[in-house]
Amino acid sequence: MSLRSNPLDELSIPDGTTVEEHDLVTDGDVVIGGRSTIEFGVRGRNVLAGEGVEFGGDIEAEADCRLDMWCDVAGNVLVGRDAYLGERVHVGGQLMVSGDLDIGDDVDIEEGFEANGWIVIRNPMPTIVFLFIYLSQLLRIGEEEAAEELFGQFAESEDPESEPLLIPRNATVSDDAWRVSTPARIGDGCRLHGNVRAESIVVGEDNNIFGSLRAREDILIGSGTRIHGDVTTRNGTVAIADDARVLGDVSCGDLELESGATVDGSMRASGQVELKQDVSREQE
Structure with missing residues (x-):
């Protein structure tokens, strides 16, 4: 980072x-x-x-x-x-x-x-505040290598395979909805409840999301993911990968569907609709 x-x-x-x-x-x-x-x-x-x-x-x-x-x-x-x-x-x-x-x-x-x-x-200074004050001081005096090394040590996890869960400022997270004013990225193998509202949304593979997706920009849905709700973007592109399934309606600007993608509801696209073939399957 x-x-x-x-x-x-x-x-x-x-x-x-x-x-x-x-x-x-x-x-x-x-x-x-x-x-x-x-x-x-x-x-x-x-x-x-x-x-x-x-x-x-x-x-x-x-x-x-x-x-x-x-x-x-x-x-x-x-x-x-x-x-x-x-x-x-x-x-x-x-x-x-x-x-x-x-x-x-x-x-x-x-x-x-x-x-x-x-x-x-006492009133302890939060770790993140202290870290960035120290980093700012190192950068101010030109010690960029020392700052990079310090940040790398802080960012290293005890389990390097486990990324942190990051929730931005002023977010709301509940059974009803995950609401943020920033982009949202969901990894693989997650099971979440609530509608996701964000600037843009990227969903990884093999997820179960019990709610809808709504964004101002693009929405990308990975292979094997199930969305139990509608997928809506104002002007962006919705891309649904092979073996992904949307159990609801899709409304977007442009729509990209891979060959094994499934949408149970209606599909409305104000722009282009592109059906992509799985090249690996064709070769088989």
């Missing part, structure tokens, strides 16, 4: 992400931009949330959990290592921390807390 790119400029859902009984579950890290509303509970490795994020359930972090100021968690917060809670964070249940607890002023934990390590009461 380039230092000049913003890691939260899209909704990025990694491979294998699922919604299980009102919990959003992923194997990797979860990073949530400020002022977002997550009506699910969240389970991941490290959970990092920006200012004013609201959670509708529990947070379970296998490693660290960092909640910036004014975050609100309706349920419990269970942390496998260290926890960092900013000023005026509210936890509706218990806070259980296996490691150290760094906690800000006026934090409200309704059902008490327990930490096995050190407890420090």
Whole structure:
């Protein structure tokens, strides 16, 4: 990832992400931009949330959990290592921390807390804020190689095969809808509930999405994916790969269908309609 790119400029859902009984579950890290509303509970490795994020359930972090100021968690917060809670964070249940607890002023934990390590009461600076302040200083003094090395070390995951779940600022995620004002990218093998609303949408292979897709720009649907709803874009292209199925209507500018794609409802395209043949099948 380039230092000049913003890691939260899209909704990025990694491979294998699922919604299980009102919990959003992923194997990797979860990073949530400020002022977002997550009506699910969240389970991941490290959970990092920006200012004013609201959670509708529990947070379970296998490693660290960092909640910036004014975050609100309706349920419990269970942390496998260290926890960092900013000023005026509210936890509706218990806070259980296996490691150290760094906690800000006026934090409200309704059902008490327990930490096995050190407890420090102050206003901790979120990791992401500290990282970018340090990176900015390195770049300002011309130490680009050192900045690249630091960023690479931060970006390296304990499990390099697990990409983080990234939710941009001001997003809303619920059983009803995933609403963002940025592009959205969904990996492979995911099982999600809710309509997806984004600037553009790319869906990988072998997913089950129980909801519709709506975007201003292009929508791409990978092989083996099932969309249990309509697919709509104002002026963009909808491309549906071989063995993908849309259990609803498709409305778009241009429409591209591979030979094994299926649409159960009506198809309306204001522009071109292209039927693509699978070259590999023809050769067989």
